[in-house]
Amino acid sequence: MSDSKQAAGPVFEVLPRDLSAYRQGNVGIDYVHRFESGQPGPHVLINALTHGNELCGMVAATHLLDSGVRPLRGTLTVSFANVAAYESFDIERPFESRQLVHNLNRVWSAAELEGSEDSPELRRARELRPVVAAADHILDIHSTSQDVQPFWVYPAYARNAEVALAVGLPPVHMVMPSGLGSGTPLIQHGRHGEADSDAGAALVVECGQHFLQSAADTATAAALGFLAHFGLIEAASAPAQRPQPRRYELLQTCLVQTSDFAFTRPLIGFESFAEGELIARDGPHEIRAVCDDCTVMMPTRAPVVGREAVYLTRPL
Numbered sequence: 419m420s421d422s423k424q425a426a427g428p429v430f431e432v433l434p435r436d437l438s439a440y441r442q443g444n445v446g447i448d449y450v451h452r453f454e455s456g457q458p459g460p461h462v463l464i465n466a467l468t469h470g471n472e473l474c475g476m477v478a479a480t481h482l483l484d485s486g487v488r489p490l491r492g493t494l495t496v497s498f499a500n501v502a503a504y505e506s507f508d509i510e511r512p513f514e515s516r517q518l519v520h521n522l523n524r525v526w527s528a529a530e531l532e533g534s535e536d537s538p539e540l541r542r543a544r545e546l547r548p549v550v551a552a553a554d555h556i557l558d559i560h561s562t563s564q565d566v567q568p569f570w571v572y573p574a575y576a577r578n579a580e581v582a583l584a585v586g587l588p589p590v591h592m593v594m595p596s597g598l599g600s601g602t603p604l605i606q607h608g609r610h611g612e613a614d615s616d617a618g619a620a621l622v623v624e625c626g627q628h629f630l631q632s633a634a635d636t637a638t639a640a641a642l643g644f645l646a647h648f649g650l651i652e653a654a655s656a657p658a659q660r661p662q663p664r665r666y667e668l669l670q671t672c673l674v675q676t677s678d679f680a681f682t683r684p685l686i687g688f689e690s691f692a693e694g695e696l697i698a699r700d701g702p703h704e705i706r707a708v709c710d711d712c713t714v715m716m717p718t719r720a721p722v723v724g725r726e727a728v729y730l731t732r733p734l
Contacts, residue, residue, distance in 0.1 A: 431631040432473045434507045437498060440483060447545055449498040451483060459492025460618060460648050463553035464641050466496075468523045468560065468604060470503025470515040474625045474637035475559030481638050489650040497549055499604075502538050512629065513563060513720065521725070523558075524601025526550075528608075550607050555581070555618040557644045558604050559637045563719045564686035565627040568636045572621040573597070573606060573613075574667070581619040582663075585643040588623070588636065589661040592668060592715055592731060599671030600726055624716075666715065666731035669708050676701030679721040685728070689714050698727060705730075 443450040464482060466475030479496050481487075488494070498504075500522045507515040519537035531544055550556065560571075569590035572578035582591055597606060605611075605620035623640045626633035646653035678701045691697055691707035697714065698705040708730055715729040 428512060428627065428629050430509065430512075430629045432477060432629050432634050433509070434473060434476070434504060435480070437476070437480075437501060437504070440480070440498060441501075445495075445549070447549060449501055450495065450546070450549055451497070452493060452495045453488050454493045455489040455491050455650075457489075457491040459489065459650065460554040461493040461495065461552060462489075462645060462648055462650055463495045463497065463549065463556045464644070465550075465556065465558045465604065466498050466637075467501060467504050468499045468558055469517065469521075470500045470505075471507060471512060471628055472516075472559070472561040473628055474561045474633040476504070477634035478559055478637035478641045482641060487642075487645070487651060489645075490652070491649055492554075494645065494650055495549060495553060497546065499546060500539060500542060502542070521601065523560075523603045524598075526604050526607035527602040530602070547607070550604060551609075553618075555644075555648055556605055556610060556620040557641060558620075558622045559625065559641065560622050561625045561628045561633045561637070562687065562716060563628065564717075565630065566687040568623065568625045568633070568640075569715075570621055570623055571605075572619075573611065575613055577617070578619050578621055581644070581647060582621060584647050585640065586660045587639065587643065588625075589663045591663060591665040592729070593665060593734070594668045596668075599668070600673060665734040666713055667734050668715075668729055668731050669712075670730040672698075672705050672727045672730065674700060674718065674721045674723050674725055674727045675703055677721075677723060679727060681717060681728075685714055685717040687715055687717060697730075700727070708732075 466479035503518050520539035522539040568588035570582040571592045574593040574595040609615040609617040610620040625636040645651045681698045691712045693710045695707045709732045713731045717728040
């Protein structure tokens with residue numbers, strides 16, 4: 419992306435819609451809808467709006483509900499997570515509605531959920547905890563601040579890789595052998611974060627830039643593909659030839675440490691660096707490539723002390 423395009427600000431092809439009609443769920447928790455087929459099968463959770471400005475998940479979840487998708491077997495749950503942040507959206511400050519206080523995708527450890535700290539996100543996570551725990555398989559729908567190719571993110575367990583490869587699109591994977599490194603995401607809550615467990619698959623799909631229609635389309639296709647893989651809906655015909663998957667291993671999560679943070683050049687994601695090459699300066703600290711062909715993922719567009727600056731990966 420050119421500097422001029424970045425300076426122009428985001429393109430708004432998708433904007434928030436009123437979700438009040440979806441507030442009344444059927445499990446006693448606002449914005450959570452569950453449908454049981456009456457037939458044996460897995461319980462699949464499609465979760466949207468973990469971050470309030472990631473609108474593609476809203477589009478996918480409302481599509482499932484508006485079009486009357488119902489499971490042929492097992493159980494389908496559709497949830498809208500951080501609606502409070504979503505409702506704070508301001509088109510003049512479109513990135514600010516990601517969260518109100520805490521990042522809802524970093525608080526899923528038992529210590530935080532059972533701790534004494536309070537915030538809108540922690541209260542919502544505590545409400546949603548039984549919803550997440552009840553699911554056999556989880557798809558958590560996200561998007562990115564920059565216009566980059568969509569990709570899967572998941573703990574490096576075979577059960578997750580198998581599902582991502584079977585669903586097919588997107589064909590890019592970021593695998594986490596040692597967790598995220600900056601908190602516990604929803605897909606690693608409880609048994610889904612354990613290598614030796616009876617849990618099913620739990621994946622994030624990053625669908626592209628927050629406000630683009632292409633991200634919404636990717637989110638909807640990923641949700642339908644995820645449900646079809648587990649037999650909850652009929653599978654659409656597979657493409658004649660799928661692109662070869664590209665996989666990246668997360669090596670290091672770098673946090674912003676000072677207010678004097680800057681990348682050495684503009685980054686949007688998927689740029690690569692030689693081992694030892696300087697990626698960013700953070701006050702007296704330096705972030706350097708930890709291997710040859712070190713590929714950066716999700717570089718921050720606006721550094722905030724204490725939040726993620728960039729993920730360093732290597733191609734597999």
